[in-house]
Amino acid sequence: MDNHFTQINQVPEGIVFDAVVGMAVYREDRLEWVRQATQSILRQSYRNFVFCVVIDGEIPDDIASYLHEQADSEPRLILMQSKHNVGLSQCMNHIIDWAVPYAPDYFFRMDADDISRPQRLEKQIAFFRQHPDVDILGTALVEINEHGKRVGKRKLPLTHSEIVRFLPKRCSLNHPTVAMRFRVFEAGHRYRASLRNTQDYFLWIELAGAGFIFTNLADKLLQFRRVNDFYKRRGLSKSINEFKARLYAMRHLQKIRIGNIIYALAVLTLRLMPSRILKLAYKIDRLFLEKFVKH
Structure with a gap:
């Protein structure tokens, strides 16, 4: 185990769990949103889980x-503390490594500014049990603003073949909605610790190349927080990493196509434009998904 992290409390004797929910909390998070995110997990209809929260460095x-x-x-x-801010990848990897000796079946992602529906865990685990071949399972989501008002939705391709086909163009799973079987991690896979963003995109490409099976549910099982500065937070680093991920997907999944290359270059160009242009591009992207993703 990484001694960079300290575990603040232990799993009480008698607690039975086959699922682990992982969330990290940062300096920029708001108490109201952290409370809503936390309670949305603790009040899940499915009860055989532990909720591991990493305090990533100093927080309010x-x-x-x-x-x-x-x-x-x-x-x-279960509360954990990192000595200083290390980023989402290392926090999630630590939770995964901590959980391996307990041999759980499922790992769920959660973000500290989102809200899970009460039946989220129950529905995703039920799907896993009905489809033993599926390894990674995402869902659709509803976008809300800082006041909790609905401002949009995000649906993605449902089937494995469609998800993999989309990967050279876009990250085709909503990361905060994702659940994974622990056999993915038992096979040695982890988030790239060096990445501060796009870590999920690179992981999906790696797992697709390794033969793991993906599915997205059409159910909107999470409220995703899209605040006013959403379009400004992409940044140069994230834009470049997304471009690298698209190139990696083309090579790793043997999908080097002129159309995919042009798309990657076009998105990189848009990402570097002013936020008002990026906002327009985001709306166009939603229209693209509405047209080409059929639920």
Whole structure:
């Protein structure tokens, strides 16, 4: 185990779980959103899980106090602390490595500003049990603003073949909605620790190349927070990494096509434009999904 992390509380004796939910909390997070995210997991209809939350470096005192109070009162909430901010990849990898000795069946992603529907875990686990060949399972989502008002939706291709076909053009799973079988990690796969963004995109490409099976549910099982600065947060680093991921997908999945290359270059160009142009591009992308993704 990485000694960069400290485990604040332990799994109480008698707690049975076959699923692990992983979430990281950062300095920029808001208490109200962290509370909503946390409660949306702790109140799930499916109960055989533990909720591992990593405090990634220094965070506001009110959020730290809330998480410690929850860990004291909620036996399924396991709190961990990193010495300084290391990013999502390392936080999730730490949770995964911590969980391996317990031999759970499923790993769920969660973000500290989103809200899971009460039946999210139940529905995704039910699908896994009905489809033993599926390894990675995402869902559709509803986009909400900082006030919790619905501002959009995001649906993605449903079948494995469509998801893989889309990968050279776009990340075709909504990362905060994803659940994975632990056999993915038992095979040695992890998020790329060096990446501060697009870590999910690279992982899906790697797993697709390794033969793991993907599915997306049409059910909107998560409310995704899209705030005012959403279009400004892409940044040069994320834009370049997305471009590299598209090139990696073309090579790794043997999908080097003129159309895919032109698309990758066009998206990179748009990503580097002012936020008002990026906002327009985002709307065009949603129209593209509505036209080509059939549910």
